[in-house]
Amino acid sequence: MTAFNHVPVLFHETIDALNINPDGVTVDCTAGGGGHSAAVLERLSEKGRLICFDRDPDAIAVLQARFGADKRVTVVHENYGSIAAVLSSLAIPAVDSILADLGVSSYQLDEASRGFSFHQDAPLDMRMSKTGVSAAELVNTLPEDALRKILYEYGEEKFAPRIAAAIVRERQNAPILTTLQLAELVSAAYPAAARRGGHPARKTFQALRIEVNGELAELPTAIRYMFHSLKPGGRLAIISFHSLEDRIVKNTFASFTVGCTCPPDFPVCVCGKKPQGRLCFKPKTAGEQELAENQRSRSAKLRAIEKIKY
Ligand SMILES: C[S@@+](CC[C@H](N)C(=O)[O-])C[C@H]1O[C@@H](n2cnc3c(N)ncnc32)[C@H](O)[C@@H]1O
Ligand SMILES: [Zn+2]
Known part of the structure; x- marks a missing residue:
């Protein structure tokens, strides 16, 4: 198997954006080779917990080998779209921070047999989960x-x-x-x-x-499940890799920040709707050094939202 040498992009910015609670629960929706997960673990206390999702069985094998002995870690071979159901089955009502580093990993691209690369000959596959069409x-x-x-x-x-x-x-x-x-x-x-x-x-x-992977079709609903899985004050950080993906992240996040929807000429609010989230910062992109060192960072964008505590 190709080495799992994925170089995560916007690494420190993403870990900072999660505002990790050392005693709390963090979910890595796209754990891959475990680069971000390892940095999360460094910030967790003995009481903290990390839930690692990936839909790719090869990534799951790597994650189990890397973190299997750490009692704080639960590795879940599921689509991150099932985050709410999985957390509920683990009896975790809500979590402190959630990370999604979207798209394919360098491992998936470099491992010829997965059929993602137009540089190397292989069966035309491209299924991250190795199931389906x-x-x-x-x-x-x-x-x-x-x-x-x-x-x-x-x-x-x-x-x-x-x-x-x-x-x-x-x-x-x-x-x-x-x-x-x-x-x-x-x-x-x-x-x-x-x-x-x-x-x-x-x-x-x-x-x-x-x-093949339903990457855009499933994303808006998945982001809603992620946001709803947060505790008040919790953070969701998402890294996207192309404009189509980023537009979905941007618009879905924006929908959480909308409050009152009463007509502007109403003297007082009668709908009672309050914003559920606030954007943590303007979207971040890779700096010059990262752009020079990592091809994948070229179109990467990091956005983060915090669930408002009332
Ligand atoms: C860009 S890589 C993440 C790399 C990781 N942050 C690291 O540091 O190694 C994306 C990973 O997310 C997984 N993935 C993509 N879509 C998924 C989904 N809907 N559910 C679960 N995992 C998914 C892929 O299989 C891949 O391993
Ligand atoms: Zn209103």
């Missing part, structure tokens, strides 16, 4: 208009029509089963003049990965 099943079965829509929406790929048409043409000859088969097909479909800005398959691979 793979990228190969999507490209070989979806109607052309559905493929086009995914490439437009999740890849912001302006050549979506050409690429979708090329996929459908190719699969009539033979199924598209490997990463390089797809990468080469996309490159060939790309207009020569547009080939300068990075690998032509980058956006297509991003779009398929998002669709």
Whole structure:
């Protein structure tokens, strides 16, 4: 297996944003290789607790090996969308801080067999959980208009029509089963003049990965469950990796900060609604040094919200 050498982005900023209660409960929704989790553990007392989620069985094996002997840690092989149900099954009514470092890990990208990379040949898989419908099943079965829509929406790929048409043409000859088969097909479909800005398959691979893993579709509901799992005064910090993801985090957080919804000409408030959360700071991005050292930090954005204590 590829080494789990994930370099977390916005590391200190994220740990600070969590405002960790040493005796309290912290949840790492995307524990991966455990980089952020290890930093959380350094701040916990003997009484503190850390719940580590990941949907990837490879990450779970790494987390168990790394933290299994620490009595403060519970490793949970679940989608973070089930945070409320999992906490309830652990008899934890609410927690002090929650972290989500979205997207794929460097391990998932670097481990060729997972099929996320357009640089290395492997079965076209891309399933973080290793269950459900793979990228190969999507490209070989979806109607052309559905493929086009995914490439437009999740890849912001302006050549979506050409690429979708090329996929459908190719699969009539033979199924598209490997990463390089797809990468080469996309490159060939790309207009020569547009080939300068990075690998032509980058956006297509991003779009398929998002669709395969339901990354955007499930995010608003998952963020609501995370926020509702916080104690009053608790913090939720989320790192996103592209503008589509960040827009969801921003809008969902904004919905928690809305208070009174009475018409402006009402003399007094009759709805009684109060904001549930307050934003902790303006979104943070990587500084110059981190940008130079870690490719993944380029589009990373950290947002944090605190549940208001009334
Ligand atoms: C960017 S990595 C996190 C790396 C981690 N912060 C570290 O320091 O090593 C994202 C991780 O979240 C996991 N993940 C993504 N979506 C998930 C979901 N819906 N539920 C649970 N885990 C998820 C992925 O499998 C991956 O391991
Ligand atoms: Zn009102």
